[in-house]
Amino acid sequence: MLLVNELHVTHVRGRRVDPPADRRAALEEAFTRQERALDEVLTDEDADRLADVAAELHPAFTGDVATLNQALVRHAAVPSLHGDPPVLAFHAPGADLVDAWAADAGTALAMVIGVGQGRRLRSCEAEGCELVFFDVTRNTSRRFCGLSCQNRAKATAYRARRRT
Numbered sequence: 001m002l003l004v005n006e007l008h009v010t011h012v013r014g015r016r017v018d019p020p021a022d023r024r025a026a027l028e029e030a031f032t033r034q035e036r037a038l039d040e041v042l043t044d045e046d047a048d049r050l051a052d053v054a055a056e057l058h059p060a061f062t063g064d065v066a067t068l069n070q071a072l073v074r075h076a077a078v079p080s081l082h083g084d085p086p087v088l089a090f091h092a093p094g095a096d097l098v099d100a101w102a103a104d105a106g107t108a109l110a111m112v113i114g115v116g117q118g119r120r121l122r123s124c125e126a127e128g129c130e131l132v133f134f135d136v137t138r139n140t141s142r143r144f145c146g147l148s149c150q151n152r153a154k155a156t157a158y159r160a161r162r163r164t
């Protein structure tokens with residue numbers, strides 16, 4: 001999700017956004033913002049390839065399974081135990097950073113879809129917003145990425161009703 005939202009979407013909360021010129025800096029900043037550790041050293045080339053991965057994974061949030069399957073093949077997703085004690089990951093032991101990231105993220109999406117929860121992978125329904133999110137509500141009723149989009153959509157609907 002982070003990859004798609006940081007590197008791929010062009011409309012965020014009603015505003016057009018240009019993809020970051022410095023993708024590496026954008027990713028590092030996103031990790032810091034979420035207080036997550038970025039274990040590996042990212043190169044500019046890695047960041048550019050990750051932007052392509054984001055474009056490959058985005059359709060999975062709108063139910064496009066074929067594109068996700070192609071991404072899993074392209075990045076050689078395969079269950080594999082890494083480290084000691086072993087941790088289950090979904091990339092081959094020799095995979096480079098980008099393939100590993102793509103394979104792990106793609107597999108996570110595939111598992112969500114494969115257990116019948118694909119409708120929880122959502123794209124914001126507000127006009128002018130393409131942010132993706134994982135809907136954790138009990139009845140999968142979340143429609144917007146956050147309050148600002150929800151409020152904008154409400155205001156738009158209100159104005160539309162007043163006009164009629």
Ligand SMILES: [Zn+2]
Pocket residue numbers: 012013124125126129130131144145146149
């Ligand atoms: Zn939104």
